[in-house]
Amino acid sequence: MTLALVLLFAILLIAGFPVVFALAISAFGAVLIEGKYPVIVVVKEMFTGLDSFPLMAVPFFVLAAELMTGGAMTAVLLRFAAQFFGRARGGLGYANVLSSTLFAGISGSALADAAGPGGMMMKMMEKEGYPRSYAAALTASAAVVGPIIPPSITMIIYAMQDERVSVGGLFMAGILPGILIALIYAGVNMIQSFRHGYRSETPVPPLPQILRNTVHAIPALLLIVVVIGGIRGGIFTPTEASVMAVFYALFCGMFLYRTLRLRAIPEILLASAVTSGAILMILAAARAFAWVLVIERIPQDAAQYIVDMNLSPIAFLLVVNVALLIFGCFMDPLPGVMILVPILAPIAHSMGIDPTHFAILVIVNLTMGLVTPPVGSLLFVVSSVGRVPVAQILKEMPIFMAANLLILIMLSFLPAITTFLPRLSGF
Known part of the structure; x- marks a missing residue:
């Protein structure tokens, strides 16, 4: 059955099927071919995968x-991020990275980062003379920070797969790695801007305007404080925090900024439902796929094989990094977390690797797969938004790929980057 599962999945991916359908069809096909189990068991597993109270946080964070x-x-x-750089060399590139980092504290999604502020920043950069391909590559890379800085949908799913970590702990653990990623991408932008002479023509606004923009941005920036502060203070659970985020967003949009109109609510609800439905479909299909692997004892056998290799913790992390980089080329982070975490997390724990450190390393690694062909969802999003062929974007990507490797090495060898804040805050 394992051979049928893997072959069907590979064939469907090569044929261009979306990952969600490749996962579901291969699970159904493997069960049908083997004939040992009724097909209804696969449907049951799909529903079981969605029957979770913590999972309710996902649609609410999407709606927020x-x-x-x-x-x-x-x-x-965007105004807040762009105002500080003016005519500085690579200024709008820095603003792009900063805006993605700030928006990550709202969306929790890399694709939302790329399609929302990323799309707007690409247009601004092109208008100021930046090559469209470079703007797209920087936008796709900077969007990787979306699932790292809380709130993060991927972290919620990870915590459901590994009881050794909590959603609140992962939220805190993602802050410093998210900032590190943003700083390294800003460094890449600095290198490229000096090499190619990228510069904006818009001057820094006067100080009163900077102060107005900053004050205006404070309510939006406080969302992450509301979410993490409420969870850390024991005021509400992560699921309840997602509901509070919705009410906070409504309050800000309707009463503070006064730009959110009642007539826009139905359209927003529809967009949230479509996005949430797509996420939940992926999770259900991944649960069915993972169930077939479990009954075939693939996770157990893989775990025993790795244990028998007698690797040191560092060697194990290096092997995991390479495996996840390859895996991320073909599968998005959410199904990757559901399929791989039950296999890898227990092994990491048995080797004495901090569960929170390992969780962030896995999430960052799989998220970087979003900018890696052939699946590379972020590449296709920015290609569509910026009207740039994917081939042109890929020509700009080698230096960003090198930056990604540097980030993974630092996270692997410096676990304090991920564990300092959770321990400091009591998680």
């Missing part, structure tokens, strides 16, 4: 992000 965007908070954050 849509409300914040519909309430013009994306534009507010």
Whole structure:
């Protein structure tokens, strides 16, 4: 059955099927070919994968992000980010990275980062003379920070797969790695800007305007404080925090910024439902796929094989990094987390690797797969938004790929980057 599962999945991916359908069809096909189990078991597993109270946080965080965007908070954050760089060499590139980092604290999604503020920044960069291909490559790379800085949908799913970590702990653990990623991408932008002479023509606004833009952006920036502060203070659970985020976004959009109109709510609800439905379909299909692997004892056998290799913790992390980089070329982070974490997390724990450190390393690594062909969802998003052929974007990507390797090495060998804040805050 394992051979049928893998072959069907590979064939469907090569044929161009979306990952969600490749996962589901291969699970159904493998069960049908083997004939040992009724097909209804696969359907049951798909529903079981969605029957979770923590999972309810996903559609609410998606809705909060849509409300914040519909309430013009994306534009507010862009003005706030762009005002500090002016005519500095590579200024709009820095603004692109900063805006993606700030919006990550609202959306929790790399694709939302790329399609929302990323799309707007690409247009601004092109207008100021930046090559469209470079703007697209920088936007796709900077969007990787979306699932790292809380709130993060991927972290919620990870915590459901590994009981050794909590959603609140992962939220805190993602802050410093997210900032590190943003700083390294800003460094790449600096290198490229000096090499190619990228410069903006828009001057820094006067100080009163900077202060107004900053004050205007504070309510949007406080969302992450509301979410993490409420969870850390024991005021609400992560699922309840997602509901509070929705009410906070409504309040900001309707009463503080006064840009969110009642007539826009139905459209926002529809967009949130479509996005949430797509995410939940992926999770259900991944659960069915993972179930077939489990009953075939693939996770157990793989775990025993790795244990028998007698690797040191560092060697194990290096092997995991390479495996995840390859895996991420073909599968998005959410199904990757559901399929791989039950296999790898127990092994990491048995080797004495901090569960939170390992969780962030896995999430960052799989998220970087979003900018890696052939699946590379972020590449296709920025290609569509910026009207740039993927081939042109890929020509700009080698230096960003090198930056990704540097990030993974630092996270692997410096676990304090991920564990310092959770321990400091009591998680």
